[in-house]
Amino acid sequence: MAKKFLSLSAALLSALILVFGSVIPAYADEDATERSYKNSSTGYEAVVYDMAGLLSDTEEKALLEDMKPITNYGSAAFISTDSNYSTTSYYAESMYREYFGKGSGTLFVIDMDNREIYIFTDGEIHKTVNNHYATSISDNVYRYASAKKYYACAQEVFAEITSLLNGAKIAQPMKYICNGLLAIILALLTNYFLSRILSRTAKPGREALMASLTARCNITNSTVQFTGQTKVYDPPSSSSSGGGGGHSGGGGGGHSGGGGGHRF
Amino acid sequence: MYQCPNCGAALRFDIPSQQMKCDNCGGMQDPYEIEKASDAEERQEYDVTVFTCPQCGGEVMSTDNAAASFCSYCGASTILNSRIEGEKKPSFIIPFQKTKDDCKAAYKKMVARTLFAPRELTDPQYLDKFRGFYMPYWVYVADHKGSVQTKGERSYRRGNYIYTDHYNLSCDVDATYRGMSYDASSSFDDAVSETIAPYDSHGIQKFSTAYLSGFFADTADVPSSVYVNDAKAVAEDDVKEKVRNNPDFHQYGPKTPTGEGMMARLSRTDSAMFPVWFLTYRKKDRVAYAFVNGQTGKISCDMPVDLTRFLIGSLILSIPIFLLLNAFLFLTATGLLSVASVLSVFAAVVYLINMRAIRKKETHAEDKGKNAVESASASGGETRHIKDTSLKNRGKKAGQTVKQNVGLVVFVVIALFQIGFFSIIPKIIEVTDSALNSSPLMGLLCMVVSGILMVVSVMEDKKIPCSSRPVGAIVAFIGTLAGFLTAVVNPVEDIYYYACVIFMFICMLITLLDLTEKANTLATRPLPAFERKGGDQRG
Numbered sequence: 001m002a003k004k005f006l007s008l009s010a011a012l013l014s015a016l017i018l019v020f021g022s023v024i025p026a027y028a029d030e031d032a033t034e035r036s037y038k039n040s041s042t043g044y045e046a047v048v049y050d051m052a053g054l055l056s057d058t059e060e061k062a063l064l065e066d067m068k069p070i071t072n073y074g075s076a077a078f079i080s081t082d083s084n085y086s087t088t089s090y091y092a093e094s095m096y097r098e099y100f101g102k103g104s105g106t107l108f109v110i111d112m113d114n115r116e117i118y119i120f121t122d123g124e125i126h127k128t129v130n131n132h133y134a135t136s137i138s139d140n141v142y143r144y145a146s147a148k149k150y151y152a153c154a155q156e157v158f159a160e161i162t163s164l165l166n167g168a169k170i171a172q173p174m175k176y177i178c179n180g181l182l183a184i185i186l187a188l189l190t191n192y193f194l195s196r197i198l199s200r201t202a203k204p205g206r207e208a209l210m211a212s213l214t215a216r217c218n219i220t221n222s223t224v225q226f227t228g229q230t231k232v233y234d235p236p237s238s239s240s241s242g243g244g245g246g247h248s249g250g251g252g253g254g255h256s257g258g259g260g261g262h263r264f
Numbered sequence: 265m266y267q268c269p270n271c272g273a274a275l276r277f278d279i280p281s282q283q284m285k286c287d288n289c290g291g292m293q294d295p296y297e298i299e300k301a302s303d304a305e306e307r308q309e310y311d312v313t314v315f316t317c318p319q320c321g322g323e324v325m326s327t328d329n330a331a332a333s334f335c336s337y338c339g340a341s342t343i344l345n346s347r348i349e350g351e352k353k354p355s356f357i358i359p360f361q362k363t364k365d366d367c368k369a370a371y372k373k374m375v376a377r378t379l380f381a382p383r384e385l386t387d388p389q390y391l392d393k394f395r396g397f398y399m400p401y402w403v404y405v406a407d408h409k410g411s412v413q414t415k416g417e418r419s420y421r422r423g424n425y426i427y428t429d430h431y432n433l434s435c436d437v438d439a440t441y442r443g444m445s446y447d448a449s450s451s452f453d454d455a456v457s458e459t460i461a462p463y464d465s466h467g468i469q470k471f472s473t474a475y476l477s478g479f480f481a482d483t484a485d486v487p488s489s490v491y492v493n494d495a496k497a498v499a500e501d502d503v504k505e506k507v508r509n510n511p512d513f514h515q516y517g518p519k520t521p522t523g524e525g526m527m528a529r530l531s532r533t534d535s536a537m538f539p540v541w542f543l544t545y546r547k548k549d550r551v552a553y554a555f556v557n558g559q560t561g562k563i564s565c566d567m568p569v570d571l572t573r574f575l576i577g578s579l580i581l582s583i584p585i586f587l588l589l590n591a592f593l594f595l596t597a598t599g600l601l602s603v604a605s606v607l608s609v610f611a612a613v614v615y616l617i618n619m620r621a622i623r624k625k626e627t628h629a630e631d632k633g634k635n636a637v638e639s640a641s642a643s644g645g646e647t648r649h650i651k652d653t654s655l656k657n658r659g660k661k662a663g664q665t666v667k668q669n670v671g672l673v674v675f676v677v678i679a680l681f682q683i684g685f686f687s688i689i690p691k692i693i694e695v696t697d698s699a700l701n702s703s704p705l706m707g708l709l710c711m712v713v714s715g716i717l718m719v720v721s722v723m724e725d726k727k728i729p730c731s732s733r734p735v736g737a738i739v740a741f742i743g744t745l746a747g748f749l750t751a752v753v754n755p756v757e758d759i760y761y762y763a764c765v766i767f768m769f770i771c772m773l774i775t776l777l778d779l780t781e782k783a784n785t786l787a788t789r790p791l792p793a794f795e796r797k798g799g800d801q802r803g
Contacts, residue, residue, distance in 0.1 A: 178595040183586035199567035212462035217439035222512035
């Protein structure tokens, strides 16, 4: 009897586990594994934290490999999220500060909540991968994210960052297209104004007009009569020579780093 | 007609020598000593004066104010004496000092510095068409005599106080200004005569009809009263300046002076003839003119723009601009949309400014002489000055204009309101600091502004006689509308932004081309203005 009861209990328990286990939501993403790598010679890290579950295990490992060359210059991180209550740029910066503080590095985020990708850099890497390049890279890769090719998107991002850090150039079609169109419009406007200004004949000034006249003007009996005096109380301002209210030494509170992104 | 006492051939005024010269034997005569051999006989037929050429007997009709002309048949220079004798005879003249070659050189220089001028303007055959004209001018003499008062003050610091000493300043003024001159012909635009001014009054000579030989001449049809206030203002401004700069007053910072000595009195008004060279360039139904001051050589040109050269020049200029932009400018697709919207509005503003200038030119709004003659003929001989442009009348006219265009205005206002209301509120809510989201507001602002400019341009266009539609302003508005709608939709793909910007670029190109056409209208005048038949091209 007891054996039967135990068997039945075990079976029931197993069934319950099977049933409820299958409907438990995928909160396993909150506990998504954070993969990392540390460059032993430079001390910089590479981190992959796929909270939104966009990459497979294989892709995460492959991406970590792709990020390793960057650790020669600074840290690197890939983060995906699907619950962001702020802007993507703010999120990227705050995550970066959490991981790397103010050190040299780059962070690429795919924000599924705002449907936006963003690249944030700081330190030495930011001197090369500045805001313009970050925006260009985002502009080059956002179509991958639109097509749900998230690994390809991230891989391309870090490949282009690596190219820049190694001294190579990257394509910036957006920049050239925008500047090309703007150049034509500005040329048309400039030529219009030049043609109007250069064909205009200036009217003569007062001096030229007066020089053409025969003029005689005598001023005599000039008198100056004092009529009264007023006074206004106006003490000289007491400016300190000590530079009061100046900034603290070290220029605290400065904002470093920056980035660029694109919707997808 | 003046005949050479040596050989009997016709005499003409020779500019380099400032004498009357015989083309046949080269003999020179003093313009004041030579006597006229014969005049053109005249008779009236209906409203036309018919002159008979003293050389060939040909009949020349003149309905205008011509005082000297040329026979259409033989080209002989003819003085139309009845128009410049007695009271109508001018008192003074400034003889031509600049020759036709001087004019050609000045004109070539002007064309060289003008971008995109039509090639035919440099054709030597065309340049040879310069004609010399004596234009009628009124010359005024103004006097100032009396006392002038003003106030002054001087401030200084002593301790914690600033002391200001106040003064009454006074002086006596005795001044005379001779030579303020204004054109007295309604067919000579005031704007042009102001540009080629001034004529140096030191070169004024006593009038002799001999000087007119070889040139066209007009008589005055604008009353001398039209420019009285302008002449007085010149004298009063100078007296004011002299009083303020009086060494005895200067340290006291004198205010605006007043008093009897500040009031200008016109002591004399004389009629005179001043020299002008002019050249015509005709295209379709419009004529462009070049005017050269015959005494000083100052030139004023109507310069049309060749559209083909303009476009090619712009393409070439875009290359260095592109290289320059690449060096320092980085725009995203949305940023480019905002910039394109702003530039569209800028083009629309310039378009409206041009429309206003064309309206003023076509309606002679600021030509006092023309307005005085036209209002005199409209009111049966009573001269009135230029129309009152006081605020009261301007407001009244604005109200009438709005009433006439109320349908259009209401439509545009409702359209803008609907677009704004249903777009801007959700957009205001979701606007963030991100530059990616900044373009809808910018786009809306640009669209509203260009919409208003379009409405105003349409109103201006209606006031211009025989005008074409303000296509440029309408197209600029369509461009900004497209930009705004794209910003509102906010597509992910950059290609939509590029396509919209290209569309806006095409709209802006149409606006600028229409603007250039309108500028060409501004640079030309409707026919006829100085159409003189026959004529001596020697001059």
